[in-house]
Amino acid sequence: MEQALEKLRQTAPLVQSITNYVVMNNTANALLAVGASPIMAHAHKEVRDMVSIVHALVVNIGTLDDYWVESMALAAQHALELGKPWVLDPVGAGATPYRNEVLGQLIAFKPTVIRGNASEILSLANVAVASRGVDSANRSEEAVDAGRQLATQFDTVVCISGASDFVIDRHRTVRIENGHEWMPRVTGMGCTASVMIGAFLGAEEDPFEATVNAMTVMGVAGELAAEKSTGPGSLQLHFYDALFSLTDKQLLDRAKLTRNEPT
Amino acid sequence: MEQALEKLRQTAPLVQSITNYVVMNNTANALLAVGASPIMAHAHKEVRDMVSIVHALVVNIGTLDDYWVESMALAAQHALELGKPWVLDPVGAGATPYRNEVLGQLIAFKPTVIRGNASEILSLANVAVASRGVDSANRSEEAVDAGRQLATQFDTVVCISGASDFVIDRHRTVRIENGHEWMPRVTGMGCTASVMIGAFLGAEEDPFEATVNAMTVMGVAGELAAEKSTGPGSLQLHFYDALFSLTDKQLLDRAKLTRNEPT
Amino acid sequence: MEQALEKLRQTAPLVQSITNYVVMNNTANALLAVGASPIMAHAHKEVRDMVSIVHALVVNIGTLDDYWVESMALAAQHALELGKPWVLDPVGAGATPYRNEVLGQLIAFKPTVIRGNASEILSLANVAVASRGVDSANRSEEAVDAGRQLATQFDTVVCISGASDFVIDRHRTVRIENGHEWMPRVTGMGCTASVMIGAFLGAEEDPFEATVNAMTVMGVAGELAAEKSTGPGSLQLHFYDALFSLTDKQLLDRAKLTRNEPT
Numbered sequence: 133m134e135q136a137l138e139k140l141r142q143t144a145p146l147v148q149s150i151t152n153y154v155v156m157n158n159t160a161n162a163l164l165a166v167g168a169s170p171i172m173a174h175a176h177k178e179v180r181d182m183v184s185i186v187h188a189l190v191v192n193i194g195t196l197d198d199y200w201v202e203s204m205a206l207a208a209q210h211a212l213e214l215g216k217p218w219v220l221d222p223v224g225a226g227a228t229p230y231r232n233e234v235l236g237q238l239i240a241f242k243p244t245v246i247r248g249n250a251s252e253i254l255s256l257a258n259v260a261v262a263s264r265g266v267d268s269a270n271r272s273e274e275a276v277d278a279g280r281q282l283a284t285q286f287d288t289v290v291c292i293s294g295a296s297d298f299v300i301d302r303h304r305t306v307r308i309e310n311g312h313e314w315m316p317r318v319t320g321m322g323c324t325a326s327v328m329i330g331a332f333l334g335a336e337e338d339p340f341e342a343t344v345n346a347m348t349v350m351g352v353a354g355e356l357a358a359e360k361s362t363g364p365g366s367l368q369l370h371f372y373d374a375l376f377s378l379t380d381k382q383l384l385d386r387a388k389l390t391r392n393e394p395t
Numbered sequence: 396m397e398q399a400l401e402k403l404r405q406t407a408p409l410v411q412s413i414t415n416y417v418v419m420n421n422t423a424n425a426l427l428a429v430g431a432s433p434i435m436a437h438a439h440k441e442v443r444d445m446v447s448i449v450h451a452l453v454v455n456i457g458t459l460d461d462y463w464v465e466s467m468a469l470a471a472q473h474a475l476e477l478g479k480p481w482v483l484d485p486v487g488a489g490a491t492p493y494r495n496e497v498l499g500q501l502i503a504f505k506p507t508v509i510r511g512n513a514s515e516i517l518s519l520a521n522v523a524v525a526s527r528g529v530d531s532a533n534r535s536e537e538a539v540d541a542g543r544q545l546a547t548q549f550d551t552v553v554c555i556s557g558a559s560d561f562v563i564d565r566h567r568t569v570r571i572e573n574g575h576e577w578m579p580r581v582t583g584m585g586c587t588a589s590v591m592i593g594a595f596l597g598a599e600e601d602p603f604e605a606t607v608n609a610m611t612v613m614g615v616a617g618e619l620a621a622e623k624s625t626g627p628g629s630l631q632l633h634f635y636d637a638l639f640s641l642t643d644k645q646l647l648d649r650a651k652l653t654r655n656e657p658t
Numbered sequence: 659m660e661q662a663l664e665k666l667r668q669t670a671p672l673v674q675s676i677t678n679y680v681v682m683n684n685t686a687n688a689l690l691a692v693g694a695s696p697i698m699a700h701a702h703k704e705v706r707d708m709v710s711i712v713h714a715l716v717v718n719i720g721t722l723d724d725y726w727v728e729s730m731a732l733a734a735q736h737a738l739e740l741g742k743p744w745v746l747d748p749v750g751a752g753a754t755p756y757r758n759e760v761l762g763q764l765i766a767f768k769p770t771v772i773r774g775n776a777s778e779i780l781s782l783a784n785v786a787v788a789s790r791g792v793d794s795a796n797r798s799e800e801a802v803d804a805g806r807q808l809a810t811q812f813d814t815v816v817c818i819s820g821a822s823d824f825v826i827d828r829h830r831t832v833r834i835e836n837g838h839e840w841m842p843r844v845t846g847m848g849c850t851a852s853v854m855i856g857a858f859l860g861a862e863e864d865p866f867e868a869t870v871n872a873m874t875v876m877g878v879a880g881e882l883a884a885e886k887s888t889g890p891g892s893l894q895l896h897f898y899d900a901l902f903s904l905t906d907k908q909l910l911d912r913a914k915l916t917r918n919e920p921t
Binding site for chain 3: 153156157160161164165170171172173174175176177178181182185199368369370371372373374375376377
Binding site: 363368 | 428441445
């Protein structure tokens with residue numbers, strides 16, 4: 133993590149998102165603020181061309197419909213063909229049969245990282261959960277076993293975000309305890325975490341460490357923003373300012389990481 | 396109104412919006428800030444499944460097209476079937492024949508509440524008005540008779556928002572004089588009022604009182620936000636902070652309501 | 659430029675945008691803050707009706723797909739038929755063959771103004787450029803000759819935005835050196851410039867001067883906002899506040915314009 137932000141800013145990775153309408157503005161601003169560049173393009177006629185020029189792809193199913201699902205599949209498939217890293221954000225997994233069906237289709241394209249809240253990760257791992265729509269009714273701790281199962285089955289990195297974030301692969305687990313309680317009161321913070329992972333995937337070889345870096349940046353920027361804020365409205369704007377001015381030294385000083393031994 | 400916010404926050408209602416692209420982010424943030432949870436889903440294959448898990452539905456025709464109109468109709472019909480409350484926001488009523496045709500279709504599914512500006516309510520009631528697009532060229536007072544006619548004809552609650560807001564049913568009228576002149580300079584404040592009504596419908600039996608509560612919360616939060624702001628940009632963010640920290644006591648202290656005798 | 663803002667606010671022009679999902683909220687807020695009114699409507703069944711009631715149209719291809727391209731073409735064609743001014747924002751020109759094909763189709767409807775960054779203007783003028791997606795890899799100075807060629811060929815005004823902005827027609831060039839380095843770190847500032855041009859086109863006869871006014875307002879508002887900001891997050895909100903309170907006197911005092919002799 134020593135020079136994670138410096139490396140990111142030197143690379144200035146292009147990150148393509150095929151994401152939901154609600155958060156497009158947030159995620160574009162977060163990428164610009166941290167030093168990356170967003171691209172949003174979903175037309176079937178160009179989605180593969182875009183994948184070929186970006187550093188990483190992020191697919192988020194929040195406001196999916198048939199046209200967009202086809203865009204997501206075309207993009208994910210092309211990322212796989214080109215060996216480019218891509219992130220799957222399974223928003224609302226488990227809330228409807230349609231979402232589950234689409235996720236089954238997308239996961240076949242071998243996402244480099246899957247990031248969701250506990251309910252979404254539990255649902256993806258076929259654990260029956262009570263859905264709260266797009267919010268999580270479960271704590272992230274409860275989904276660690278399901279996350280490991282997913283990571284092993286699909287040979288991917290799984291990130292479970294929540295009050296504590298977990299980054300998991302077949303053997304490793306990192307727990308990150310940065311962040312602030314107001315962050316879930318701002319729409320799209322989870323989706324922003326996913327594009328942040330995309331940005332770090334564009335600048336860092338190891339997807340596991342890229343994910344740890346991204347989630348730590350999210351948490352630390354959230355803490356710094358909260359210190360200047362009076363609620364979730366002001367948090368959102370200070371969050372971009374914090375991403376913009378965050379240094380690697382601040383990141384290291386404030387990171388609260390626990391690295392577990394391989395299990 | 397005594398414990399309106401407390402009740403809302405205990406319920407934490409899930410509110411599904413099928414709304415326009417411009418305001419999705421705002422309305423999601425407002426719901427999260429006040430203590431509710433937003434869901435945005437419009438795919439024909441899941442829109443009814445989502446209606447079945449939420450407390451209330453909001454349909455806003457701002458950026459309609461044929462696919463989305465079908466989503467709106469599917470959702471509104473299912474809300475009617477399940478007896479779930481739903482709000483119709485007739486953005487731009489009267490601006491084009493297409494909008495009027497779509498509104499005729501949607502209103503048949505018996506919205507629990509209709510909220511619009513004066514021009515929209517006049518247009519819905521078939522009063523010829525000069526359109527200003529999605530802004531209102533009329534004062535809310537001018538639409539009270541049209542609102543009563545609509546409320547009676549469709550057995551619904553009608554809310555006319557403007558410098559003064561009116562909540563109307565067959566017999567009752569409440570005039571709310573909270574709010575701030577900068578609020579119409581922030582995009583989507585009307586749309587936000589509609590989802591706020593959706594949130595209170597999820598936590599309060601009587602749709603008339605739920606609408607009064609929602610509009611008073613909007614106005615009081617707008618006033619509190621304006622006190623800290625230097626224009627419509629800062630108003631928007633302080634508005635979320637105000638929704639987040641608003642108490643029932645503040646609400647009661649600042650509410651400027653006039654309840655009229657049945658006419 | 660003497661009374662540019664006063665004239666705009668008296669006219670309160672209706673500006674229709676057919677634009678990308680990422681920036682709809684920003685551009686609507688900017689129009690409201692400066693004193694104009696936004697309309698976003700793209701349904702094939704109403705897009706021409708909307709063109710007929712607005713002062714100006716803005717077409718931005720950021721998140722295009724086939725349905726939206728048809729909406730753009732219908733609207734642009736109708737603007738041409740009615741003699742209404744319209745602005746073309748060729749987002750990501752050159753990034754994919756599909757974008758180039760669509761731009762070829764739209765430019766045939768004779769945009770009143772074309773506004774893009776240097777890479778986009780170079781690409782539109784068929785100069786081979788290395789694409790950075792939707793960001794510019796070129797300085798605006800490098801695109802002045804290409805801009806003049808476009809302006810001459812299509813009898814239009816061309817605006818190249820960047821650290822310095824250029825407004826160009828067949829004979830004239832104005833260089834504007836207002837603005838702030840954080841502005842490109844806020845998503846949609848270019849798109850906002852395009853709708854601002856739309857607003858001034860609705861209030862000013864000469865499209866060249868309207869474009870100069872709009873770009874100067876953008877730059878000066880950005881400078882005023884930066885003085886109060888700690889990064890791109892706070893810049894965005896202070897930018898709306900600055901647009902809202904900006905006066906013609908401030909505009910004249912701070913404008914850094916260089917008008918070149920006809921070349």
